[in-house]
Amino acid sequence: MEKDHQLTPFYTKLLEYAESNTICHDVPGHKLGHLKNDMIDYAGNQMYKLDANAPRGLDNLNRPTGVIKEAAELMADAFGAEKAYFLTGGTTMGILSMIMSVCRAKEKIILPRNVHKSAINALILSGAVPIFVKPYIDSVLGIANHMEYHDIETAIIENPDAQAVFVINPTYFGVTSDLKRIVDLAHEHDMMVIVDEAHGSHFPFSDQLPIGSMEAGADMGSCSLHKTVGSLTQSSILITQGPRVDHIRLRSTINMIQSTSPSSLLMASLDVARKTIYNDGPKQLPILIEMAKKTREEINQIPGLKTADETYFKTKNAYGYDQTKIIVKVSDIGITGFDVYKELFDEHHIQLELAETHLILAVLSIGTKQEDLNALVKALKIISDKYIPMELEPLLPKVKYVYPEAYTRPREAYHAPKKYVPLNQAVDEIAAESVMIYPPGIPIVIPGEVISQDILDDLDFYQRSGSVILSDTEGGYIKIIDKEYWEKWSDDDYE
Numbered sequence: 040m041e042k043d044h045q046l047t048p049f050y051t052k053l054l055e056y057a058e059s060n061t062i063c064h065d066v067p068g069h070k071l072g073h074l075k076n077d078m079i080d081y082a083g084n085q086m087y088k089l090d091a092n093a094p095r096g097l098d099n100l101n102r103p104t105g106v107i108k109e110a111a112e113l114m115a116d117a118f119g120a121e122k123a124y125f126l127t128g129g130t131t132m133g134i135l136s137m138i139m140s141v142c143r144a145k146e147k148i149i150l151p152r153n154v155h156k157s158a159i160n161a162l163i164l165s166g167a168v169p170i171f172v173k174p175y176i177d178s179v180l181g182i183a184n185h186m187e188y189h190d191i192e193t194a195i196i197e198n199p200d201a202q203a204v205f206v207i208n209p210t211y212f213g214v215t216s217d218l219k220r221i222v223d224l225a226h227e228h229d230m231m232v233i234v235d236e237a238h239g240s241h242f243p244f245s246d247q248l249p250i251g252s253m254e255a256g257a258d259m260g261s262c263s264l265h266k267t268v269g270s271l272t273q274s275s276i277l278i279t280q281g282p283r284v285d286h287i288r289l290r291s292t293i294n295m296i297q298s299t300s301p302s303s304l305l306m307a308s309l310d311v312a313r314k315t316i317y318n319d320g321p322k323q324l325p326i327l328i329e330m331a332k333k334t335r336e337e338i339n340q341i342p343g344l345k346t347a348d349e350t351y352f353k354t355k356n357a358y359g360y361d362q363t364k365i366i367v368k369v370s371d372i373g374i375t376g377f378d379v380y381k382e383l384f385d386e387h388h389i390q391l392e393l394a395e396t397h398l399i400l401a402v403l404s405i406g407t408k409q410e411d412l413n414a415l416v417k418a419l420k421i422i423s424d425k426y427i428p429m430e431l432e433p434l435l436p437k438v439k440y441v442y443p444e445a446y447t448r449p450r451e452a453y454h455a456p457k458k459y460v461p462l463n464q465a466v467d468e469i470a471a472e473s474v475m476i477y478p479p480g481i482p483i484v485i486p487g488e489v490i491s492q493d494i495l496d497d498l499d500f501y502q503r504s505g506s507v508i509l510s511d512t513e514g515g516y517i518k519i520i521d522k523e524y525w526e527k528w529s530d531d532d533y534e
């Protein structure tokens with residue numbers, strides 16, 4: 040039977056509860072906004088009234104049988120999936136759950152090296168062995184991007200015992216691989232396909248966008264509806280289809296890492312975001328795509344600036360491109376993306392999603408207004424007018440793109456005896472922690488990899504360019520395996 044996507048079962052029930060004037064002798068302690076604090080003063084208590092914990096009638100996310108189940112069924116229908124799980128820990132939680140429910144210790148998983156840190160953490164938690172595929176290196180834009188089909192094909196053929204292939208659809212920069220073909224090949228080899236769709240939640244709602252994981256036939260995907268579809272930050276979904284998914288194992292993994300007090304605000308925001316994108320997305324996304332196209336054309340008129348669009352990425356062996364992203368190469372005028380990112384915020388009150396050495400990235404959604412795009416174009420013109428007369432040297436593309444060699448499994452390295460050394464003494468040591476630039480949160484080195492001088496040079500470069508570097512250890516030190524103790528201790532049977 041066709042689903043009615045005007046319905047919002049969870050949100051409607053929550054609203055009913057919020058308006059019911061029930062006397063609250065349960066948590067949360069704000070008692071649906073019945074106390075005073077600075078945030079209630081600012082926002083009013085309406086949001087707090089919707090922040091209920093687990094009153095009767097509002098169902099249980101750990102084992103939904105009522106309104107959460109109904110809302111999840113509508114979500115699955117909207118995404119063309121058989122089943123959807125609501126997540127209140129972002130796609131970070133979705134990726135942990137997917138990998139941990141598919142790979143046991145020492146089982147292999149094929150994945151691109153430029154995965155989000157949650158995939159690396161899933162390797163530590165599961166004990167899986169990563170088979171990394173090198174992503175396509177775009178030396179013009181200075182980024183690691185999508186996986187190419189033939190590289191995945193090689194990895195699948197060389198590792199017939201791998202459990203799964205993990206694909207990013209799309210990358211942070213909006214580029215997709217040929218997901219359908221990858222799915223067909225992986226399934227032929229009896230491997231599952233699990234998809235990081237953190238940046239692709241809007242794909243199923245316009246045929247002008249790349250295809251989503253379910254349409255491509257993948258087994259599981261996790262989508263950050265909060266990133267591009269308009270739900271509250273941290274609200275994501277995990278969607279599945281087909282006979283390969285072990286729902287008992289998946290459910291128990293999700294419940295292991297899900298809070299027992301999942302936010303009703305987040306869940307309700309998923310319910311209403313699904314209603315909006317399902318009903319309005321097919322009309323509004325083409326308008327947004329047109330707005331983005333016009334904006335790119337205007338930016339291309341600005342001296343020294345150049346946007347990267349679908350045509351550009353297709354010359355870089357990309358399969359598809361999410362046209363709701365705006366990528367601008369700024370380094371030809373002799374300044375970095377980090378400089379422009381900072382200047383746009385400091386001088387023009389514009390917050391971008393991300394900067395890299397050569398580029399800046401704006402992420403648009405159906406919430407983007409034309410005047411906001413006009414403001415971006417105007418500010419970029421001012422920046423170009425300021426720097427072009429300085430005749431700075433264009434920044435050269437990076438020559439070397441290095442990925443560290445793996446020495447041992449991430450889980451083994453994580454549990455090994457460790458010590459701390461200054462970064463400049465870490466050459467040839469084995470990392471016991473991930474070090475990454477945020478955003479995008481893609482690790483430069485992960486536990487178990489050998490730290491080379493090239494890796495340290497990369498880190499130094501990012502540090503000097505003002506990026507935020509995230510790692511466990513601070514102050515110019517890094518956590519490494521203490522080889523002397525480790526050799527006595529390890530026979531790599533740490534399951």
Ligand SMILES: Cc1ncc(COP(=O)(O)O)c(C=O)c1O
Pocket residue numbers: 128129130131132155157207210211235237238263273275479480
């Ligand atoms: C490619 C990619 N995957 C996964 C994630 C994690 O998503 P979330 O922020 O919803 O936890 C991110 C977050 O930025 C990401 O960029």
